[in-house]
Amino acid sequence: MSDEILFYHNPQSRSAMVRAALEEFGLPYRIEIVDFARGENRREEFTKINPMGKIPTIVHNGTVVTESAAIIAYLADAFPEKGLAPSPSSPERGTYLRWLFFTAGCFEPAFFDVMMKRPQAEKRMIGYGSYEDVIHAIELALAPGPWILADTFSAADLYLGAELSFATRFGGPGLAENRVIQDYVARYQARPGVAKAAAADAALIAEWQKAEAS
DSSP: OOOEEEEEEOOTTTTHHHHHHHHTOOEEEEEEETTTTTTTEEEHHHHOTTOOOOOOEEETTTTEESSSHHHHEEEEEGGGGGGOOOOOSSSSSHHHHHHHHIIIIIHHHHHHHTTTTTOOOOGGTTTHHHTHHHHHHHHHHTOOBBBTTTTTTOHHHHHHHHHHHHHHHTTTTTTTOOHHHHHHHHHHHHHHHHHHHHHHHHHHHHHHHHHHHH
């Protein structure tokens, strides 16, 4: 079976973080652009693959994987030779999984609740406690540096780094002035694959904007 990955992508979406991961993994992939303006994410041929009509979505050897964290974790396990995930028997596996799930289950909902000014539920009733709790926990985890697993860069950093980059760009409270987090974001953005994906997506967006203006 071919290792080529079919990658449903739009550079102005969360799928940008998966493109960065694909480049960091150095994997062969084929992009299928999904144009939201044309409703391509709601076309039957796509919703048969992902009923949510959302991206990122990948298809690898007949297996459909959705959700950014799941895709990144899947790639790390599907290509163990890339060394981006601790083995199941490694003591570091628990820490690796902890921060993948924390980012998806705590950081992202806390960030969007704050940014969208949603009414704050009682702290003990929500999984992340408070936005401030989440940022403090991340800062403590990153302080030893340079990565979540100390000197070892992993797929957990691909996801957390992407989420923190996005949140910083959109003015997440307490992020711009947090030196630990900003230094981590800078290290993530300087990764060769991350930088390559960002440049390719920026070029694609510029191409679209030029076409719209003409």
